[in-house]
Amino acid sequence: MATEIVVDRHPADLLLRSDRLPHIWCPGCGLGSVMSCYTDALMASGIPVERHVCVSGIGCTGRVAGYLSLDSFHTTHGRAIPYALGLKVSNPDLKVAVISGDGDLSSIGGNHLIHAARRNLDLTVICVNNFNYGMTGGQAGPTTPYGATTSTTPDGNVEQPFNLPHLVAAVGAVYVARWTSLHVRQLRDSIRTALLKPGFSFVEVLSPCPVGFGKANDLGDGIDEMRFYRRRSIVDDNANLEDVGLTMSEDEPIVLGNFVNRERTVFSPSVKKWAIEEVLNGQA
Amino acid sequence: MPTNEQRVLTGSHFMNGDTACAEGALAAGCLYFGGYPITPSTEIAERLAHRLPAVGGAYVQMEDELGSIVSVIGAAWGGVRAMTATSGPGFSLMAESIGLAAMTETPCVIVNVMRGGPSTGLPTLVAQADVMQARWGTHGDIQAIALAPASCQEMFDLTLRAFNLADRFRNPVFVLADEAIGHLTERVVIPAESEIKRVPRRAAVLTPGEPFEPFRADETTLIPPMPLPGVGFGAHITSLTHDERGYPATDAVTHDRLVRRLSDKIALFSDEITQVEAVGLDDADVAVVTYGSTARTAKRAVTLARQAGIRAGILRLISIWPFPDAEIAALSARMKSIVVAELNLGQVRLEVERVARVPVFGAHHAGGALMPPEIILESIKEAARHGDGNRSRSTPSRPLAAV
Numbered sequence A: 001m002a003t004e005i006v007v008d009r010h011p012a013d014l015l016l017r018s019d020r021l022p023h024i025w026c027p028g029c030g031l032g033s034v035m036s037c038y039t040d041a042l043m044a045s046g047i048p049v050e051r052h053v054c055v056s057g058i059g060c061t062g063r064v065a066g067y068l069s070l071d072s073f074h075t076t077h078g079r080a081i082p083y084a085l086g087l088k089v090s091n092p093d094l095k096v097a098v099i100s101g102d103g104d105l106s107s108i109g110g111n112h113l114i115h116a117a118r119r120n121l122d123l124t125v126i127c128v129n130n131f132n133y134g135m136t137g138g139q140a141g142p143t144t145p146y147g148a149t150t151s152t153t154p155d156g157n158v159e160q161p162f163n164l165p166h167l168v169a170a171v172g173a174v175y176v177a178r179w180t181s182l183h184v185r186q187l188r189d190s191i192r193t194a195l196l197k198p199g200f201s202f203v204e205v206l207s208p209c210p211v212g213f214g215k216a217n218d219l220g221d222g223i224d225e226m227r228f229y230r231r232r233s234i235v236d237d238n239a240n241l242e243d244v245g246l247t248m249s250e251d252e253p254i255v256l257g258n259f260v261n262r263e264r265t266v267f268s269p270s271v272k273k274w275a276i277e278e279v280l281n282g283q284a
Numbered sequence B: 001m002p003t004n005e006q007r008v009l010t011g012s013h014f015m016n017g018d019t020a021c022a023e024g025a026l027a028a029g030c031l032y033f034g035g036y037p038i039t040p041s042t043e044i045a046e047r048l049a050h051r052l053p054a055v056g057g058a059y060v061q062m063e064d065e066l067g068s069i070v071s072v073i074g075a076a077w078g079g080v081r082a083m084t085a086t087s088g089p090g091f092s093l094m095a096e097s098i099g100l101a102a103m104t105e106t107p108c109v110i111v112n113v114m115r116g117g118p119s120t121g122l123p124t125l126v127a128q129a130d131v132m133q134a135r136w137g138t139h140g141d142i143q144a145i146a147l148a149p150a151s152c153q154e155m156f157d158l159t160l161r162a163f164n165l166a167d168r169f170r171n172p173v174f175v176l177a178d179e180a181i182g183h184l185t186e187r188v189v190i191p192a193e194s195e196i197k198r199v200p201r202r203a204a205v206l207t208p209g210e211p212f213e214p215f216r217a218d219e220t221t222l223i224p225p226m227p228l229p230g231v232g233f234g235a236h237i238t239s240l241t242h243d244e245r246g247y248p249a250t251d252a253v254t255h256d257r258l259v260r261r262l263s264d265k266i267a268l269f270s271d272e273i274t275q276v277e278a279v280g281l282d283d284a285d286v287a288v289v290t291y292g293s294t295a296r297t298a299k300r301a302v303t304l305a306r307q308a309g310i311r312a313g314i315l316r317l318i319s320i321w322p323f324p325d326a327e328i329a330a331l332s333a334r335m336k337s338i339v340v341a342e343l344n345l346g347q348v349r350l351e352v353e354r355v356a357r358v359p360v361f362g363a364h365h366a367g368g369a370l371m372p373p374e375i376i377l378e379s380i381k382e383a384a385r386h387g388d389g390n391r392s393r394s395t396p397s398r399p400l401a402a403v
Helices: A031-044 A061-067 A080-090 A102-108 A110-119 A164-170 A184-196 A210-217 A222-232 A275-281 B017-028 B042-051 B065-078 B088-103 B131-136 B152-169 B252-267 B293-307 B325-334 B347-355 B373-386
Strands: A052-056 A071-074 A095-101 A123-129 A175-180 A200-206 A233-235 A254-261 B011-016 B030-035 B058-061 B081-086 B108-116 B122-126 B172-178 B185-190 B236-238 B276-279 B286-290 B312-317 B319-321 B337-342 B360-364
Touching: A031 A061, A031 A095, A031 A123, A031 A184, A052 A061, A052 A080, A061 A071, A061 A095, A061 B236, A071 A080, A080 A095, A080 A102, A080 A110, A080 A123, A080 B030, A080 B058, A080 B065, A095 A102, A102 A110, A102 A123, A102 A164, A110 A123, A110 A164, A110 A200, A110 B065, A123 A184, A164 A175, A164 A200, A164 A254, A175 A184, A184 A200, A184 A254, A210 A222, A222 A233, B011 B017, B017 B030, B017 B042, B017 B081, B017 B108, B017 B152, B017 B172, B017 B185, B030 B042, B030 B065, B042 B058, B065 B081, B065 B088, B065 B108, B081 B088, B081 B152, B088 B108, B088 B131, B088 B172, B108 B152, B131 B172, B131 B319, B131 B347, B152 B172, B152 B185, B286 B293, B286 B325, B286 B373, B293 B312, B293 B337, B293 B373, B312 B325, B325 B337, B325 B347, B337 B347, B337 B373, B347 B360, B360 B373
Parallel strands: A052 A071, A052 A095, A071 B236, A095 A123, A123 A200, A175 A200, A233 A254, B030 B058, B030 B081, B081 B108, B108 B172, B286 B312, B286 B337, B337 B360
Antiparallel strands: A175 A254, B011 B185, B108 B122, B276 B312
16 A cells, blocks of 8 residues: 655745635646646746736636736736736746737737737746647647647637647747647646746646546546657757648647747837836826 | 836827836836737836836736736735726726726726727727716726826826825725827926836735734724735735635625725715816816816817816816816816817716806717817807806706817
């Protein structure tokens, strides 16, 4: 019989609102791993904890902000990026990260995503891609693979999905990476690099959603989808981004890597430092 | 000679209404503008794009109005006074996150220089048809605060006041201007910086070791002090229904408590917001309730009415929301009848009818031109004829072409 090991502390306790746990995510969901990679990367970044701000939109991934013991903002659907812009421009000392889902960021928030990358706003976006709208029960979205079954594509998805690394690189992101929730060390290192990279950085994380997507598409439970990631993933930092679209089939590889790391002028309008004191004192 | 680095352009100016609005924002200490060009508000954005960087602020031209208002909310949480300016189509897009601002108690200013709608409507021509949209445009129960300037001077004064109300109540505040005022040019006097009154934002105080509850309001003001990010509060701010800790809640008791407080913190203090101007009402039998540019043509209508032997006066609404119920009730007690004059088909008239106990008549057209004094005069005459009876059904005015 296994010995029960009781621990009263977790390395990430400082960064989690333990009074809000357990979280709402389903068994097999990859979001816990992603959140853990973010907290690890945050601590490894060397940037003081109180300067980190997490902003999210709406959806399963949008709930990450609420579990982090940081200044955190859970905004409206699709609007995390412009919210982050306002925070960053008004308070440039903040280290702002957006953690949100594929539907939130690339569908309803798609316009903000491409324009933030175009501007090269100093922001890290972690996009958790589970290929469907999970919170509402498994509908198709702009990342749903062609042919996939969802509750709104019962006869198979007839639309082509976004290839997100190709999209954001094309419109100007200076750092672009893709990992899965299986690749926790690579993911943590990529997020740390992204947090320290001036300008618009984008990390896509493929993550199982067994309830909303996996079971309907023969990917099985969360652990089965993680096995699929291990079986099909290849790492190619120099991949041609036109070719890294995802089919989630046994015929095509899942191409992962740190695809883009380059320099562009960083979007820099900012409010001067004394502004906040003025507002608080009524001397604005 | 004022310079571009001056935040308060003290002196007497010949200034466009939109420009005066921008100067009012700068005098208020606004340091962030996020917006998207739209006629007839664009001059506000242009002025601030020129002026904000010179005074240490930031202008960001966003990709759309959905993003504009959200960037303003983010900037307000970053710690500065922030605003946007738009017109009807953009205001429709902003409706979504006006609710976010109300729910998260974010002080910010939204200027809507109204043009003819619905939809793209009349981009360059006046209307006043977004009054109910300001009140009810976002989903859920909110209390709106809206001011309606009727001159370039008021574009300055009321924009400054809007920032103070936003910080006083921790709520979004609307400046409901109209195209005629936005594009009017007239004298604007900007006072000395020492005479500019700025209401401080109530800031939360960080007490190390004690749990911080970002939405714990005191029982007097019903308004929680606001935390700053980046200094260690670790506050969670959500658009979901939340408890005093800022944590999401899904129970009816917490929801009712939150939504009632959000409403009460404004509704119970509406006398601090309400601002009206009475003109020639002391001996009047008929009052014209009006606002914005229509208040200016109403003056001519009242002069013509008095020449025709009708004792008429004007109650000008400088604040529209919260609706000045007490002032309209007091007016109703003194008048035989009331005319509501506005460039829409009867939005404020509905509110006046709700409160008044005398017959209410409408002087309306849908916009596209200033309200002709003749339309208001005709309604005053009709109101004077029917003002002796009990409360009667109000009458809409006839189509513009028939007048």
